[in-house]
Amino acid sequence: MPAEKIRNMKDLDAIRQSVTGAQDGPNAGQEIRVCVGGGCIASGSLPVKAAFEAAVKARGLEGEISVVGVGCLGPCSRGPVVLINKDNVFYESVKPEDAQEVIAKHIIGGEVVERLNWRKESGPPVAAQDDLDFFKRQTKVALRNCGRIDPESIEAYIGCGGYQALGKVLTSMTPETVIEEMKKSGLRGRGGAGFPTWMKWSFARKSPGDIKYILCNGDEGDPGAFMDRSMLEGDPHSIIEGMAIGAFAVGSVQGYAYVRAEYPLAVERFGKAIADARKYGLLGSNILGTKHSFDLEIRMGSGAFVCGEETALIASIEGQRGEPRPRPPFPAVKGLWGKPTVLNNVETYANVAAIMLKGGDWFASFGTEKSKGTKVFALAGAIKNSGLVEVPVGTTLGELIYDIGEGVGDGKEFKAAQIGGPSGGCIPRQHLNVPLDYESLNELGAIMGSGGLVVMDEDSCMVDVARFFLEFVQEESCGKCVPCRVGTKRMLEILTRICEGRGKESDIDTLIELGNQIKDTALCGLGQSAPNPVLSTIRYFRNEYEAHIREKHCPAGVCPGLVRAPCQSACPAGVDVPGFVSLVGERRYAEALQHHRNRNPFASICGRVCFHVCESKCRRASLDKPVAVRGIKRFMADQEVTVQLPEVRENAANAKRKIAIIGAGPAGLSCAYFLARLGYRPRVLEAERRPGGMLVQTIPSYRLPRETVAREIRMIERMGVDIETGKRLGKDFTLAGLRRDGYEAIFVSVGSPKGVTLDIPGADAQGVTDAMTFLKSYNFKGSVPVGQKVAVIGGGNAAIDAARTAIRLGAKSVTVIYRRTMEDMPAFLEEIEEALNEGISIKPLTNPDEIIVTGGKVSGVKCHSMKPGQFDRSGRRRPEKDGTPYVVEADQIIFACGQTLDSSELFDHDELQPISGYRIMANTITGQTSIPWLFSGGDAASGPSSVIHAVAGGERAAVGIDTWLTGGNHAFWRVHQMVDTVYDADADPVAYPRANMPVLSAERRKDNFNEIELSWVEAEAIRQAKRCLRCDYGKVTAEERS
């Protein structure tokens, strides 16, 4: 190794050439690049590297092929990753035992090892790095060498053009022209605040004084940020070079890099880089034979977040407590040891050499009007491709998360992106189109920050997230100024109270007021920005705060004080899932059913059609797959021979009060059920001939046999509920009439039963219908006209139900046309899969433009294929037209584009005020409307929703009505009943995998309406029940404490 000093540019070029032209032979210059960034090392990349080295050696290829440990390649979640440079092939999740195969098959045989290629959820594996969405959408400037060269080799850095910029600056530029070039580049501080770098340099240059310092801030403390670490570990020389150029510009000969102690590898590699640069004379006196001298030392942090603030960092280097001081004077005037000082972030310095070589204009060609260049982001949290990426400033958040990060994964929904750490804010899904630049983010109450971007899905509670950040700030506050020390403490106390279920109505306002005061009065950036996470979550997720305060409910199922078990918390009806599941596990089926019906009367119905939010929150999913709650429920309900009645508390006074329930769907029946348990004798009025609402009108009987529904309705009738059918509101009776007849309270649960058709040409032709009419007609009359070629327009459950009904009634072909992607379809996944099995074809990304009518009859749908475009406010990509129109032939069109409530027919006689559009406005906790005696729930109040939501709405209104009539809350079923099942908390979870319920084969079910799903045998049901992890074990929630 030549340790001779580099005296001039010629020496530098000589080394550069010796590195690039060192090898010869057929494989010369071939490298196997193994990522040895922090993430990949933790995934085991060092043994992988060793295995490749051994494999190369075993074949005698050492002279030709080098195995290089390189800095972070980017996609940490795919680690350990390996890149073959000759054809740019990228391998993920490589294990040491794969090395032999890669060498033999790929390096020697020239054939790519496909099984190690990057795979998306769908589509073929992709071999070349440049073809991967993750890479091809990136522009790497600061990370230009990261993942390309051995970070521990200064020769490698010089070989790819390193220190050329320093040479150019020292030999052909003046400090003024350097600063001028920086000004042209428009580079702004990448540490977060975005102050123009050239200005900082220029201030320090102009400050009087002989001694000036240049500092590098590598105290990357924001949770969720790891870009500085990756750069220090992956390309340390580019930071040294950037600092040396900065030193020349401001007139400094001594620099310090302040690096966190939590980054031992970064300290080690950066330290080696400094030593190597010194050895070559690239640090020290008379660099490259010029008059310029510069040297650099590392100072390690000692675990204090506040030291990321510039004045605190300076105090820490001086050997003091890292407390900030007021500015001005700014460090550029009075910094380290009282001398003019420039402090820039790691990423800022990493850009400098590239700007000097390629010019400020080149750098400024990336980015937006006000924010130039590229920015490195660290993607973390609930995102499929976590890791390090660099994109032009102004790239939208949605592109970053979906195009590069491939979305949140696990079938969960994106909720928010937290950007800027404890100083930043959350960006919710309605703003996925925000360009990531300093100004746009500020407008939304977030900040660019250092670029840490933590993606949160539906499982994150935003109140808890805010509390977490405040706890962080509280712990890291240096305590020097009162607003930060005491103010954040008060805010934390309030947030803790809310999370524990002891929140007060006034808390949200207090938080906002306090937050704004702290912002205005804290001493340093840490304190001034500390309230941001709270203020931004209140701004976008106020409803979650309100749910915690008013309903004592944590919608995400996170806050321990409010959540007994995530599944129970997720169930709109609050069914004690671990309770009934564990009872099933002990074969105590009658007790289990009783326990279930304590909160939800429709165990048998829900065992068939519930969309089981409980399962999507099941913690077992983090181990393997969620507990099959619905299957267990189905089995449990099937064991019942004679329907048992739940506990009913007879009450003579209540029995005399007259309560009417309009609509015998799940909401109305649930309301009646719970009222009856309190001793009331409500009367239910149903417009149709049979009670059950959507359960019997639209849900097809192959999913829900009618006897199942009838059985559970009979149970409710036997509890003293009187159901009258054929009574239609607005036709057979009016609300005013009921009042005249002495009804004290009325619950309206008329649903939203009217189908919606699209307003496109031909929508009124013969052969066009809507799913509601179609399904109801078949379900009630037993027949409905069905075409040969049916097109169903829509992507919800009604669309799938209509399509599957049509195929059973003899349609030759059924096509479902949906304008968004398959993943966006609101229909349940199981239903979609079974529909496909039955031969129904689904055309996603297809928009119907016009219904073609021939001879007065439908003959087809003119469609446009679509492509996903920008994100809309629901966080989904709005489809855009793409390609030429084409025709889907059809002789029947079924619209399934939504349902609504036609209020005019029902309420014209009553001139009801609480009607807004197509919904009845009712209190979500009590069901009460602005007319005190009128309550509402189910689809009529919430808009089209699920059975379980309707059950919950009915229960809430039953309690609301009772409270309104009696002045007290008697909902005894809400007091949690402990189950006495055995649970060994220390035992390992059972290893049985999740089982699906058996189904009839497509051939055996396609032409009839027999129930498709079959129950498990007992042994299977018990095994499935035993999979429950009993998250409820030992929990006492706030509600029970009070």
Add this chain to the structure above:
Amino acid sequence: MSEVKNCHCQGEMSEDDMLRQIDGVLEDYKGGDGALIPVLQIAQNMFGYLPDAVLRRIGEKLNKPHSEVAGVVSFYSFFSTQPRGKYVVRVCLGTACYVRGGKQVLDALKKELQVDVGQTTADRMFSLDVGRCFGACGLAPAIMVNDDVHQRVKPVKLTELLDVYRNKENECAKEVD
């Protein structure tokens, strides 16, 4: 998982030994600007904690009042005036890890080690601490055992993970025997 580094087989060091060692370090740093924190970091690494006698000696040699030295030590979370376990287990509660279940990992560790945060096990093997982001967010939740980062930690696998260190110690003990 990366390999276990740093065998801490040697027994407890006497106070005199410590002072002798720190004097050696202080020779290199005498008079240097901002020497206090680097010296404290070296001492912390050498002894695992900062005994009072060592702090007083550092103050004397660097010409700083004890109050200033103590003030600096109490400010930074990396310094400890109490002996620590041979392995410091730090659970990341940074955002990404928190979102990914860092809290559950911490609870499981408390149970596994029978200590609370900031405490050391009776056998001085493990200390439990909470960390703020190790920059390993890509593969959350993460914990650090001394310098080793373990990622995607599952609460049920913790015993297995810690056993690697326990076994290492047992082997060392055998070798010494």
